[in-house]
Amino acid sequence: MITLRSLLLPHRIAMMVVFAALVLWCAFTLRWDWIPKYAPLAAEGIWRTIWILAVTTVLGFLLAIPLGLAQAIGPWYLAAPARTFCTVIRGTPLLLQIWLLYYGLGSLFPQFPWIRESELWPYLRQAWPYAVLALTLSYAGYEGEVMRGAFAGVARGQIEAAEAFGMPRFTMFRRIWLPQAIQSALPTLGGETILQLKATPLVATIAIVESYAVASRVRQDTFIVYEPLLLLAVVYMVIAGILAFAFRKLEQRVPVKGH
């Protein structure tokens, strides 16, 4: 944990002075005149990044619960497909998965007249359903593995106690098993959510205008290379910092004995 005292060590003060000088140098010698023109687009892009991150982590996590449960206690005919799904998702690059869904499904759907005539068609012609689907499946694949371990790790006595009280199975799952599994998986989930944030720029390759795409647009329009990329890196660091902070707060909600 960073404390005020540890920040006031002499070498840290010197480093912070150097860092401040670096920031000032960047502010005054690099070109930032493009910012006012692109600010609205950038705000939209950042908002879209956050939106994609939130939707895909929530949907992916909801999918990860049955995947983890099937692997932890399911019969073989549920466990085997769940394990295969997780292996395939974790064994192939996300970029390939995104392109498979976007170009593959996108080229398959128009061949069926009933899809083209359905009410979903206006949505299926856009890129974002494929982006959301690919990122959701990816998050579910990684988290299915995490939740498998978390479900298996909940103390046996807790389940037995719930059974001894005659708790119905679903209530037991909702009130005892799931909360404890999530709590024990929180540190991993926090790290994985930051990894998911770092995966979102990949959807820029299928023409979704999120923050990375905005930075690329600035580079193409103005031929300014470093400034938009540096600002983009700072934006991601801030979002990652907020995520890390939020997950730490979530973890601290349940006190751990002896710490």
Next chain:
Amino acid sequence: MEQVIELLSLSPPGWGGNLLRGLVHSLEIALGAFGFGLLIGLGGAYGKLYGGPVLRDLLAVYTTVVRAVPELVLILILYYVGTDLINKASEAMGYGRVEISGVAAGIWVLGIVQGAYATEILRGAIKAIPIGQLEAARAFGMPPLKMLRRVTIPAMMSFAIPGLANLWLIATKDTALLAVVGFNELTLETRQAAASTRAYFTFFLAAGALYLMVTLLSGRIFARIEKWARKGQPSHRRAKA
């Protein structure tokens, strides 16, 4: 089915040869970046454990920044910085602008990313070595490099292998990101083949199978290496009986 085989055949009307060439490029970059990352990681871990306060803080900044910024953004920044630096250097020495090979650029860029993760993995592994082993080596007056080679690296191997296996898988999958900067590794070759034949599913599934093969095979190999690194350590299973 026949059509699929024809599309994937190795000789020119088929695109199988292009895919395999892409796979070889991907593996070259992954191996190079993994090795470069291990070197950075070993230096970084030593710096974090035994370095002075300034070095330790700088390394903390390095590992934190690299792990918080998307690989895609880092790849672009490092790619431009690398080519700029090399061109400036070659112009200063009186040569013209130089073309940088995609493989070298990929290794440089992914190696720096891998280095941050490797630093943390190796630092943890070195810290897990029973301190008495290192003290014994020091007590005998072993020079630092010899100690690294004969004591530290062999003793930390078994702790580092699981993390390094994960890191290797990340390296193989991250090579796909180089497709975005236009380097013809497996994913970009696949996309080109798919776009020119319109057989998207066939090619993306074939490439997925290739990546999966690499992943599964690597898992086997790392399991072997881990077994080898753990030789001589008592197994928990036997201890219980």
